[in-house]
Amino acid sequence: MKSIYDVLKYLKEYEGQDIKIMEVCGTHTDSILKNGIRSLISDRIRLISGPGCPVCVTAAPYIDQACEIAGRERHAVYTFGDMMRVKGAEHSLSEVKSQGGRVEIIYSPLEVLDRAKKERATTHVMLAVGFETTAPVYGLLLQNCIEEKADNVKLFTSLKRIIPALENICGLDDISIDGFICPGHVSVTIGEKPYLALAEVYGKPFTISGFSAHHIIMAIYDLVCQISSGKAEVHNLYKSTVRANGNAKSRELIDRYFEAGTAVWRGIGEIKSSGLYLRKEYSDYGIICVSEPEKNESSGCMCGKVMTGGILPSECPMFGKTCKPEEPIGPCMVSAEGSCGIWYRYMRM
Amino acid sequence: MHGFCGRLLRDLVQVYEDVKKDSEMRIVKIGMAHGSGGRSTDRLIKDIFIKNLGNEVLNKLEDSAVLDMPWGRIAFATDSFVVKPLFFSGGDIGKLSVCGTVNDLLMAGAVPKYMTCAFIIEEGLEIELLDRIAHSMKEAAEESGVVIAAGDTKVIEGSGGLYINTSGLGIVEEGINISASGAKPGDAVLLSGSLGNHHASILSHRMGIKNNIKSDCAPLREMVSRLIAEDIRIRAMRDVTRGGLGTVLNEIAESSEVSIEIIEDKIKVDKEVRGFCDILGLDPLYMGNEGKLVCFTAREDAERALQLIKSSKYGDDAEIIGYVEQKDKVNVTLATRLGGKRIVDVLTGEGLPRIC
Numbered sequence: 103m104k105s106i107y108d109v110l111k112y113l114k115e116y117e118g119q120d121i122k123i124m125e126v127c128g129t130h131t132d133s134i135l136k137n138g139i140r141s142l143i144s145d146r147i148r149l150i151s152g153p154g155c156p157v158c159v160t161a162a163p164y165i166d167q168a169c170e171i172a173g174r175e176r177h178a179v180y181t182f183g184d185m186m187r188v189k190g191a192e193h194s195l196s197e198v199k200s201q202g203g204r205v206e207i208i209y210s211p212l213e214v215l216d217r218a219k220k221e222r223a224t225t226h227v228m229l230a231v232g233f234e235t236t237a238p239v240y241g242l243l244l245q246n247c248i249e250e251k252a253d254n255v256k257l258f259t260s261l262k263r264i265i266p267a268l269e270n271i272c273g274l275d276d277i278s279i280d281g282f283i284c285p286g287h288v289s290v291t292i293g294e295k296p297y298l299a300l301a302e303v304y305g306k307p308f309t310i311s312g313f314s315a316h317h318i319i320m321a322i323y324d325l326v327c328q329i330s331s332g333k334a335e336v337h338n339l340y341k342s343t344v345r346a347n348g349n350a351k352s353r354e355l356i357d358r359y360f361e362a363g364t365a366v367w368r369g370i371g372e373i374k375s376s377g378l379y380l381r382k383e384y385s386d387y388g389i390i391c392v393s394e395p396e397k398n399e400s401s402g403c404m405c406g407k408v409m410t411g412g413i414l415p416s417e418c419p420m421f422g423k424t425c426k427p428e429e430p431i432g433p434c435m436v437s438a439e440g441s442c443g444i445w446y447r448y449m450r451m
Numbered sequence: 452m453h454g455f456c457g458r459l460l461r462d463l464v465q466v467y468e469d470v471k472k473d474s475e476m477r478i479v480k481i482g483m484a485h486g487s488g489g490r491s492t493d494r495l496i497k498d499i500f501i502k503n504l505g506n507e508v509l510n511k512l513e514d515s516a517v518l519d520m521p522w523g524r525i526a527f528a529t530d531s532f533v534v535k536p537l538f539f540s541g542g543d544i545g546k547l548s549v550c551g552t553v554n555d556l557l558m559a560g561a562v563p564k565y566m567t568c569a570f571i572i573e574e575g576l577e578i579e580l581l582d583r584i585a586h587s588m589k590e591a592a593e594e595s596g597v598v599i600a601a602g603d604t605k606v607i608e609g610s611g612g613l614y615i616n617t618s619g620l621g622i623v624e625e626g627i628n629i630s631a632s633g634a635k636p637g638d639a640v641l642l643s644g645s646l647g648n649h650h651a652s653i654l655s656h657r658m659g660i661k662n663n664i665k666s667d668c669a670p671l672r673e674m675v676s677r678l679i680a681e682d683i684r685i686r687a688m689r690d691v692t693r694g695g696l697g698t699v700l701n702e703i704a705e706s707s708e709v710s711i712e713i714i715e716d717k718i719k720v721d722k723e724v725r726g727f728c729d730i731l732g733l734d735p736l737y738m739g740n741e742g743k744l745v746c747f748t749a750r751e752d753a754e755r756a757l758q759l760i761k762s763s764k765y766g767d768d769a770e771i772i773g774y775v776e777q778k779d780k781v782n783v784t785l786a787t788r789l790g791g792k793r794i795v796d797v798l799t800g801e802g803l804p805r806i807c
Contacts, residue, residue, distance in 0.1 A: 110789065129732075136734075138791020209658055209731065315789050447796045 106316055109323045116144040116326065122278065123325050124411050126152035126268060127285035128440070129313055135444050137315035139322075147326060150411035151441035153267050154285050156232045157184045158405060158433040158440045159367040160260045163393035165190030168258060171227055171389070172203035178221075180214045181229040183207045188436045211236075211243040218247070218255045227389060230259040234356065235287040237261050237378055241355035244380075244387055258389040259380060262365060264288050265296045266376035271410050272304040279411055281325035283318070284310040286340050291356075293348025297336045305334045312340040359384055368433055369406030405432035408441050415445035422446060481576045486606025499578065500602055503585035504592070508565075508600045516600035518565060524623040526561030528552060532615045537580065539656045541649070541666030542741075544615060545584035549591035549599075550670045550741060552619040554690045557675040558744065560629040561621030566592075567601040569616045573609025584613070595670040627679065633686035634707035638775040639753030642745050643674060643760050644768040645719040646696055647738035651727045664723050667765070669742030674763035683756045684749035691745055694798050695737035697783070699745055701797045704782035711783045713773030713795070736785075737798045747775060 103109050125131055131151045134140065140149060153159050165188055172179040172195060179195070186196040186207065199205040208214065211228055218226040230240040240257060247255045264285060271279060284297060289310045297308040307328035311321035321339055328335060338344055356378065365377025380388040403425075404418040415421050415434070425431040427443055434442035484491040501510060508516050532548045542550075548568060556563040568588070572581070592599055597619070648667040655664055671690070678685060687707065689699045696718070704711050720728070720735045728735050742765055748756045753771050760766040783795040 106789070136787075136793055137789060138785075138787045138793040139789075141791045141793075142789060315787070315791075319789070447794060 103323075106319060109319055110142055113143040113147065113319070113323060113326065116146055118146065118326075118330055120146050120148070121280050121326060121329055122148045122150055122411065123281050123283060123322060124150045124152045124271070124279045125154075125283040125318075126264065127154035127283070127288070128156075128158075128444075129287070130154070130283055130285065130311065130318060131441055131444050133313050133315065134318055135447070137318070139315060139318060142319075143322065147322065149322070150279065150414070151408065151444075152271065152282075152411060153367060153370060153409040154233070154264065154288075155409075155434070155440050156236075156260075156262060157188055157436070158409065159262060159370065160185075160188070160231055160433070161366050161368050161391075162190045164258075164260045164391050165194070166192065167389075167391055167393065168227075168229055169193045169195060169198045169203070171258070172198045172205045173201075176223060177225045177227060178204040178206060178217065179227045179229060180206050180208045180211075180217075182209075182231070184436075185229055185231060187430070188433050189430075211239050212246065214243060214255055215246050215250065215252055218252045219250065222254060225254050225256060227256045227258050230257045230261060233262055233264050233285070233288050234291040234352075235285075237360060238291065238349075238352035238355040241359040244359050244384060245355070247387060248384075253386065255387065256389050257380060257387055258391075259360075259378065260391070261360065261378035262367070263362060263376050263378060265292070265300070266373050267367065267370075268300055270370070270373050270376075272300060272306060274410060276412070279306065280329045281307045281309070283321050283325065284308050286310065286312050286317075286344065289338075289340065289344045289348070291349050291352040293344065294336050294338050294346045295348075301334045301336050307334050308336045310336075310338045310340050310344050312343065367409075369403065369409055371406075403432035405434040405440075405442070408434055415442040418442070479578055480574070480611075481572050481578060481581065481606060482574050483606055483608075485572070485574075486604065492604065495578075495604065499582050499585050500604070503582070503589045504568075504599045504602070506598055506600075508598060509602065516565070516567075518600060518620075520564075520620070521622060523625070526556045526559040526621040526623050527618070528555035528559075528621075529616070529618040530555060532617070534653065535612070536653075536656050537584065537613055539666055540652050540664065542668035543584055543587050544613060545587040546591045547666075547668050547741060548615040548617050549588050549595060549597070550668050551692070552617040553591075553595040553597055553670045553672060554742075554744070556619045556621035557671055558629070558688045558690055559621070559623060560627035560675070560679060560685065560688070561623045562676070563595055563597045563619060563621040563672065565598050565600040566617055566619040567603075568599060569603040569605070571605050571607060571614040571616070573612040574606055575609065575611035576613055577611070581613070591670060595672050624679075629685050629688050631687050631689065631703050631706040632708075634703055634709050634711075634747040634775050635686060636709055636775050636777045637750050638686055638747045639750050639756075639771050640700075640711060640713060640745060640747055640773040640775065641753065641756055641760065642691070642696065642718065642743065642770055642772045643671070643766050644740075644743045645721050645724070646691070646740060646743070647720060647724045647728060647733075647735040649741040650695075650733075650738035651724045654731070655727065660727070662723055662727065664721070664727060667740055667742035669765045671742065671744055671765060674744070674760055674766050677759045677763055678746070678756055681755065681759055683752045683759065685756075686747045686749070688744060688746040691740045691743045693739045695735070695739055696745060697734075697736040697795045698798050700783045700795065703747065707775075708778050710776045710779040710781060711773060712776060713783065713785050715785055715787050717770040717772040719768045719770065736795060745772075750774075
């Protein structure tokens, strides 16, 4: 193969066995659709969106409690933008804000400390949602708050770990994924090693990819080649950014302030060791979710099946009819990285 | 004796002038008195607004401006400007209010003639800033060839904010019929320059991110008048403001009952704006500009139109970005650089920063 166009020709003309490749990262889903990559490859290569959207997998009671906190006097809630429109059992943060609740969108968690120093009488609550990409930044926020004795900052966590979720998917009976495009940003933190055990135990190839169209096409090509030749290796095609050992400093921040525990993934259910929680010694800086999340929500929403590769978004009976970006039912339709929302924006053909 | 008295008198006058100037300079912020309709209001109007925006019509300070308008079709637009911060790289709220109003008229193919501006000023705004804003408006109005015929001032409680409401009048000459419903299959789609500059500039200021991104806030009078003067058959035209190119194209496709295909390779985004968008997860297709237009022309006129736009001020980066097709299932599609296809939908919600 001499150029990307040779690779594209190969993928378009591929007539081998049917292959299912899962991309486990909302940003990959977005890039695949933004670049029209599905229209460039053979129908025999099926790309499936996995549960790499932290907003989509955040349990409903968490959102309900966040809304309640935002309505309290002398409380301010800070969040990234993609949490705003997701509904809990009843309300979204966006609705609470329009009714006078104090909800502010931030671009970096470190902004929260600046606000807390200016308003000492207010409790400033960071909605700490994300994967291993963002967890270190919340750790850094906590570190700075401790140093500056900003005890009016609290972290309300809903942090997830990607490897247990991948393991859960690999172990499912009814869904057979042949290979995985590994999340680029999470891999910056965790490196290549965590995927090696999965590849060995489950006999699937894992390829770490960046986010440009070229990166993703090469990752798809790499996986098709591995699957076609029966290989199950871990390949890093994002070496410019992802080191084999990941980022030790980021992991050290995570390990210092958080510990693993069971977490409920909205639409999927309980996965052991898949959540990150504040260590007990830092509990003064934390808020605990007081309600038990539903292990199996039954609103007719099929986001869980979409996220584990069981169906394409367009195969959900509510997709584009009762569930649309303007009136989302499931979290996958709301978030900028949600599979259904992205599919609706880019692939509704 | 006379000489001594003379010098004493001159010194006394100088002291009096200095004290008077000093007490005038102490009035540096807008207060509720400026909105009372009394002497302070009068001084504000004369010292700031008439000083900067004065003209034959406005200077009469009547309750209404009486204008001589030709019999025919009049384009009439209104807009409000609430941007924060008030000053940003490439402009300010004043320049924006004139350019935004003028461009709205131009998009109907009208020759902008008159506009009004009503200022709602929060007490606490520094008068010097208001003076700068009024001066910006004067410069933009001169470049646009528009006369500010009427104005109003209100002062409300607050902390130094400013909001401007405008309306604009223009004349649409015979034979000009530009409408969002005018695009036809086969038409060419032209974009006058790069996307996202204004939006990225405002966000950069709000987030305290230092870069060289400047708002593209500009009046497009020269550009549009050249197209019209050279008889380019313009079917539809819009300035690419809030909601971005993606939203505007969807509106035109819906209104004209057509489909539109655009080509990613032809759509320019400045390198720094692209980098800014990549970091924040924003899509330039949905980011606002304040000095760019998209126009739909008869296919045969497209190359000529392109050259006319390129030769105008603010049109250096113009391109033919796509074509209109028969109505299909999807309003707007984009051919990607690698030959793929994607849907360009309307913007839903706001463009939000993502978690990761």
